[in-house]
Amino acid sequence: MAYIASATFPNGWLNFELSVLRRLQFSSIALPFTGEPNICLQLKRWRVRVAANDPMTWSFTKALAMVENDSEKLSEAEIESIIEDAYVPRERLDNPTLLNWFNETDAWWLDNVRFNAERLATPYKRAIALTLGMMVGDYVLSFGEDNRQLREPLSLSRVFRQLAETLPFPSDNSLRSKATNQDVRAFVAERRHTDLLFLRLPAPVVQSPASNQTIPGWREEWLQGGGDFWNELERKRAGKLGSRVQSKQQYLELIEDLLHTAAHIPAWAIAHMENGFLATEELVETVNRVRRVDAVYSKDFSDLLGVRAAIVTASG
Structure with a gap:
């Protein structure tokens, strides 16, 4: 299984994302790969309607509790x-x-x-x-x-x-934010009244990893009631962004395919972790084939994580 969502998200990285999003004009946003929902909590405080999706049950469960939920708490x-x-x-x-x-x-x-x-x-x-x-x-x-x-x-x-x-108190911004556990392509295709697509690119995995041995892996097995689902999950997601890939070219083709699916969404912000597999310039070239790139924002996290972060924005 290639993608099971990010278990941790450093505050500096989150702040970088928020600093870029603050430059954009939008009142609704869709996240196909949400991972940890921290950013969604801040977006709700900005009075943004959030559609938080993730193929993994653990991420969906957190988003249901903290993003879609506007008022309920445990007594x-x-x-x-x-x-x-x-x-x-x-x-x-x-x-x-x-x-x-x-x-x-x-x-x-x-x-x-x-x-x-x-x-x-x-x-x-x-x-x-x-x-x-x-x-x-x-x-x-x-x-x-x-x-x-x-x-x-x-x-x-x-x-x-x-x-x-x-745990953060539920935040009611009078808008109907939503948490879903959908196939990413289907989720993007259904976003008919959304201003901004915020696509956190899943880390590319060329070889089959032991994803069920990661922190998100235990969460998924706890919620699913066991570990028998992994092979079926990988089968369903084969050939889509987030699945195991054979090459950089295949990964770029999967990104381009999803961006074509998102052509009806007016603005995009695409977050990328530059870790040696894919250069930001190659991502920009791929995005430009679908829609003209407006800007590229980057921040160096080499000292902390050994990677650089980049966010590519495009509108059309």
Whole structure:
């Protein structure tokens, strides 16, 4: 599986994206590959209608909780119902693949929280609970061999409560923002009343990676209930942007194909990470074949990430 969305997004990178978007005029935006929804929260504060899509369930779940959701929060009683007896084993794990990621105690906690979250009354509250569960799992995986002894035993319910207090409050900007879990091409084709396409290009992967061994991979397996879906997911997405590619030329062709699909959207901003596979100049040449490029913005993150960021804008 080539694309499973970005697990982390450095603040500097996010600030760069926002600084470019602030230069553009738009009241509605579509993100085919949302990844972490942090940027969407800021866009809602700018009174922008956001359409946040991602092919991965984990990203969609976060966007449902924090982008589409305008008002719902978990009550104290609901939080208690989610973490109540979360460490108590049931007859068997619903999702035994958790043991590939976590020790047995943590796996039981996550399995029970996943089970309890499904009993909440609304999709938004379930999404909030699952978002918090993902944050707890990420917290566990942030400990390595050299610092694992610093973890307090049986503390995940307390961590869940603390994270619930830090989760951004739902923001209602009186516009109907939307979270979707669609095929990217279909999502773009359906955006008939959108001012701006913000396309975060997925990192190109030439060889088949062990994507299910990444941080987003555990999230996806937790939400999907196991790991049996990976091959089918890759089959469905073959030949589309975000799938495994054989060459740079194929990657550029997939970008161009999606941009043709987006020809009805008045303005584009295309975010690219220059990491040695594809030069920004090659991306500009590809975009120019579909629509004239207006500007190219770049920022050097070599010291932090070893890459350069670029955003190409075009309107037509």
